[in-house]
Each structure stands twice: as structure tokens, then as C-alpha cells.
Amino acid sequence: MLRYLSAGESHGQALTAIIEGLPAGLKIHKENIDELLKRRQGGYGRGGRMAIEQDRVEFLSGLRGSLTLGSPLTLLIRNKDWENWQEIMAPGDGALLTERVVTKPRPGHADLPGALKYRQRDIRNILERASARETAVRVAVGAVAQELLAAFGIRVQGQVVAIGPVRGEASGKIMGRELYDNPFYCPDNNAAEAMREAVDQARKEGDSLGGVFQVIVEGVPPGLGSHVQWDRRLDGRLAQSLMSIPAIKGVEIGLGLEGAVLPGSQVHDEIHYSPERGFYHRTNHAGGLEGGITNGENIVIRAAMKPIPTLLSPLNSVDILSKEPFQAAVERSDVCAVPAAAIVGEAAVAWEIAVALLEKFGGDHLEEMLVNYNHYLEYLKKW
Numbered sequence: 001m002l003r004y005l006s007a008g009e010s011h012g013q014a015l016t017a018i019i020e021g022l023p024a025g026l027k028i029h030k031e032n033i034d035e036l037l038k039r040r041q042g043g044y045g046r047g048g049r050m051a052i053e054q055d056r057v058e059f060l061s062g063l064r065g066s067l068t069l070g071s072p073l074t075l076l077i078r079n080k081d082w083e084n085w086q087e088i089m090a091p092g093d094g095a096l097l098t099e100r101v102v103t104k105p106r107p108g109h110a111d112l113p114g115a116l117k118y119r120q121r122d123i124r125n126i127l128e129r130a131s132a133r134e135t136a137v138r139v140a141v142g143a144v145a146q147e148l149l150a151a152f153g154i155r156v157q158g159q160v161v162a163i164g165p166v167r168g169e170a171s172g173k174i175m176g177r178e179l180y181d182n183p184f185y186c187p188d189n190n191a192a193e194a195m196r197e198a199v200d201q202a203r204k205e206g207d208s209l210g211g212v213f214q215v216i217v218e219g220v221p222p223g224l225g226s227h228v229q230w231d232r233r234l235d236g237r238l239a240q241s242l243m244s245i246p247a248i249k250g251v252e253i254g255l256g257l258e259g260a261v262l263p264g265s266q267v268h269d270e271i272h273y274s275p276e277r278g279f280y281h282r283t284n285h286a287g288g289l290e291g292g293i294t295n296g297e298n299i300v301i302r303a304a305m306k307p308i309p310t311l312l313s314p315l316n317s318v319d320i321l322s323k324e325p326f327q328a329a330v331e332r333s334d335v336c337a338v339p340a341a342a343i344v345g346e347a348a349v350a351w352e353i354a355v356a357l358l359e360k361f362g363g364d365h366l367e368e369m370l371v372n373y374n375h376y377l378e379y380l381k382k383w
Contacts, residue, residue: 002355004141008077010131011085015077017137019144021358022062024070025366026148033057033143036343037077040139043339044183045199045209054080057140070364075140079133089128100124103319104326108309115320123320132246132337135344142347145354151366152373154219154353158346160186160339161302162212163195164202172284172300174218185213185339203335206313210247210305213342215349217288217299221377222279224294224356233292234356241348242303245341250304254287269297278380294356301349305341308334 001021008015037055055077062073082089088099102123105111114126146156157174161167163184168191179185182192195211202209225234239251259267269281281297288299314327334340361372 002358004351006134006137006141008079008134008137009089009128010079010133011081011089011128012079013082013086014079015134015137017075017141019062019073019075019141022068022070022073022144022148023358023363023366023369024068026068026151028059028063028066028068028073028144028147030057030059030066032147033140036139036143036146036347037136039180039185040136040340040343042180042183043185043337044196045203045336045338046334046340055136057143073144075137075144077136077140097122102127103321104317105320106309107315107317108306112320121321130246132340135245135340139344139347142344142350145347145350148354148366149350149357151370152219152357154217154357156215156217156346156350156353158185158213158215158342158344158349160184160195160211160213160342163336163338164198164209164211166191166194166198167212168192168195170214172216173298174216183339185342199336203312206311208308208311208334209336209338210307211336211338212302212304213338213345214300214302215242215342215345217349217353220288220294220296220299220353221373222294222296222380223376224353224360225289225292227291227293234294234352235289235292237352237356238289238299238301238349241352242301242345245303245305245344245348247305247308247337247341248303248345249306251301253289253299253301255285256287256302259285278383299349299353303341303345305338308337 003021004017004019006017034056041055058076060074060076062069062071088096105123110126110130111123114130115123118126120126149156155174159171159179161170168186168188171187175187179187182189184192184195186192199209226232235253242248242251255267267285269283269285271279272282273279284297284300286295287301288294288297317326319326361369363369363372
């Protein structure tokens with residue numbers, strides 16, 4: 001079973017993750033992981049933290065000569081800002097617990113429910129882990145998953161399709177590096193210019209903007225996932241992985257919500273067959289998934305991100321100690337982080353596809369997995 005745990009606080013020493021279940025013999029390209037980390041830090045509308053950090057992954061175990069050993073893979077991303085917080089965030093008895101205390105919960109954050117749940121009088125003990133900073137190591141984990149997928153010809157890409165009220169033309173396929181020519185990672189360059197204007201206006205008004213991104217997966221064989229139990233349905237697992245990203249409030253696959261208002265004749269993908277292609281569909285309204293199982297078409301899944309809740313013009317809140325009304329505390333934040341969320345979404349989807357791939361073609365070594373995979377492809381040709 002492929003699984004991982006992450007750890008670390010926003011202003012702690014580092015973010016870490018341990019991945020267990022990777023096959024031995026998988027080549028890990030550190031530069032690919034660092035490139036995805038750089039894209040997560042990019043995008044128009046980011047805040048001051050991105051000017052401080054320059055995320056790079058370090059491997060502490062499970063790798064020798066850039067090849068996985070089959071043992072747990074430990075990843076580490078250092079927080080450069082730790083230099084300014086080491087006395088306040090120190091893990092030992094010397095921590096300055098009375099410095100930089102936060103008692104004014106920000107609307108839209110985990111601040112208040114987290115403080116209530118964990119009985120904290122300093123909200124910093126909540127926001128440090130609830131921070132989207134945690135997604136840096138999640139991107140690194142997803143980038144490792146993409147290394148595995150690449151060995152099977154499977155590619156994953158996140159693309160921005162909307163910022164606030166501005167919506168662009170969505171691509172139905174993975175693009176090359178030209179996608180990153182504009183700072184919104186949007187396939188529609190004209191829409192990207194309008195997105196820039198919208199973000200600039202929100203910044204002037206001390207406000208923030210959300211948006212929508214999509215993740216496309218190409219090269220997925222039919223048969224990943226299962227219909228036999230609710231928690232094995234791949235569409236449900238993909239939706240959960242995207243919903244776990246901070247600020248994501250909606251997920252749809254294929255036609256998604258649009259399919260609810262159309263007649264069935266305009267929703268379901270007709271099935272065709274040719275000796276060259278086997279079974280296939282001329283449309284992909286299902287987004288590559290039927291009954292919780294991949295059907296051989298591209299997976300197309302979208303996620304809606306709410307506006308960043310930390311505002312330069314803060315909303316009203318109540319101090320958790322005095323119970324007096326205040327304006328919510330302002331932490332360093334972004335105006336718009338949808339492009340970054342698209343990269344996190346890409347990583348989250350890649351991870352779930354890698355888990356499903358190992359479930360079906362699992363082996364202790366990559367070569368064993370490839371033998372199983374190629375045998376399955378031969379079976380499909382003859383079916």
C-alpha cells in the first residue's frame with residue numbers, strides 16, 4: 001500500500017514527509033520535484049512569504065544513487081523564515097510563548113474551530129499547521145508520484161480556468177511548457193490578461209479572489225479504481241484529495257454540475273470500437289471515470305477555490321480572550337493563490353492515481369510492476 005504522512009509548521013524548522021510503499025528501482029529526478037515546487041511558489045497575486053522561501057527538496061532516506069530502495073522515502077523542505085521565528089516557535093522549554101500571540105480569529109480560517117477543538121488560547125498553535133504552507137511538502141510528495149506515473153506513460157497537469165469573474169477557454173488536454181508563459185498557468189492567454197486586471201483591482205481594494213482550476217490526466221488505462229466498495233471508488237478518492245487542499249470548496253468531474261440540467265442523451269458518452277483503438281468514446285463528458293473506475297479516456301477534474309480569507313481590509317471578529325469585537329488579525333497572505341492551488345491539485349491527483357496504479361499492478365520493484373502492466377495491456381488488446 002502506498003501511503004504518506006507529512007509534518008511541520010508554517011514557521012517551524014522544516015516540512016517533512018515519509019512515503020511508504022514505493023517500489024524499488026524507481027529513478028527520482030530531484031530537479032523535477034524542485035521545478036514543481038517553484039511553480040507552486042509562482043503565479044500572479046502571491047504574498048511576501050514567496051519572496052522569502054525558495055523551496056528545495058532534500059532526501060534523508062530511501063534513496064541511493066537517485067534510485068528508490070523500497071524502504072520509506074523521507075523528504076524535507078526547510079523553512080528559511082525559521083531564522084526569524086526560532087525563539088517563538090522553539091520546540092523546547094525556552095520558547096517565547098508570550099510573543100506574537102494571536103487571539104483574534106480570522107473569518108474563513110481554521111482559527112476559531114481549531115482553537116475550540118484543541119483548547120488553545122493562542123491561535124498561533126492552530127494557524128501554524130492549518131496554513132497552506134503545508135502544501136509545499138504535499139507538492140513534493142505528488143511530484144514523487146509523478147515520477148512513478150511517468151514510467152507508465154501517464155502525465156498530469158493542473159490548469160487555471162477562472163479567476164474571480166474572469167473565465168477562460170478550458171483546454172481538454174495537457175499542454176507543454178507554454179502553459180507557464182503566463183503567470184496564471186491558464187491555457188487562454190487573453191483571459192490571463194483579464195485575470196491580471198482583476199487581481200490588481202482586488203489588491204487595491206484590500207480584497208482577495210478565488211477561482212477554478214482543472215487537473216487533466218493523460219495515458220490512464222481503463223480499470224483503475226473499483227465499484228465494489230464506496231471507499232474504493234476512484235472518483236470519490238480524487239474528490240477527497242482535492243477537497244483536502246486549503247480553501248477548496250467544490251469539486252466536479254467531467255461535465256460536473258452542468259450534467260445535472262441536461263437530458264441524459266446529452267450527458268452519457270456513447271461507446272465505440274475499432275480493431276486499432278479497441279473500445280473508446282468520441283466524447284468525454286464522464287471525465288474519464290464511470291462507476292468509480294477509469295474508462296481509458298483522459299481524467300478531467302475541476303476544483304473551486306474560495307477567496308483567500310486573510311484580507312488586508314480585515315473583516316470583523318471577536319477576541320477569544322476578552323470576547324470584545326475586533327477586526328480580524330492580519331497574517332502575511334496572498335491576494336490570489338489559484339495558480340499555486342492548481343499545482344497543489346496536480347500533485348494531489350497524481351498521488352491518488354499512483355496509489356490506484358500500485359493497487360492494480362503492484363510489485364516490490366518497478367520492473368515487476370511494468371511486467372504486470374504490459375501483461376494487462378496485452379489482455380486488453382485481446383479482449
